[in-house]
Amino acid sequence: MLASTTNLDQYYQLLGIRRVASMDELKAAYRSLARKWHPDLNPGDVDAHQRFIALSQAYQTLLIGIAT
Numbered sequence: 276m277l278a279s280t281t282n283l284d285q286y287y288q289l290l291g292i293r294r295v296a297s298m299d300e301l302k303a304a305y306r307s308l309a310r311k312w313h314p315d316l317n318p319g320d321v322d323a324h325q326r327f328i329a330l331s332q333a334y335q336t337l338l339i340g341i342a343t
Contacts, residue, residue, distance in 0.1 A: 283340070286333035298341050305334040 287294055290304045308330050310316070317323035 283337070286337050289329060289333045290337070296341075298338075301334070301337055301341060305330060309334075 292300055292304045312323045312327040314324045314327055
C-alpha cells in the first residue's frame with residue numbers, strides 16, 4: 276500500500292526537499308540529516324533516535340516513489 280498524499284507531503288517536509296526533487300537531491304538531504312541525527316552520534320538521545328527512524332522511513336518511501 277502506498278503512503279497517502281498527506282504522508283508524502285510530511286516526508287518531503289521532514290527531509291526539507293521539494294516534491295519535484297531529483298534522486299540526487301533526495302539522497303543528499305537524507306545523508307545530511309541522517310548524519311546529524313544518527314543514534315551513534317547522539318547516544319542516549321531518544322529524540323534523535325526517533326527522528327532518525329522517521330527520516331529513514333521517509334527516505335525509503337520517497338526513494339521508491341521517485342525510482343518508479
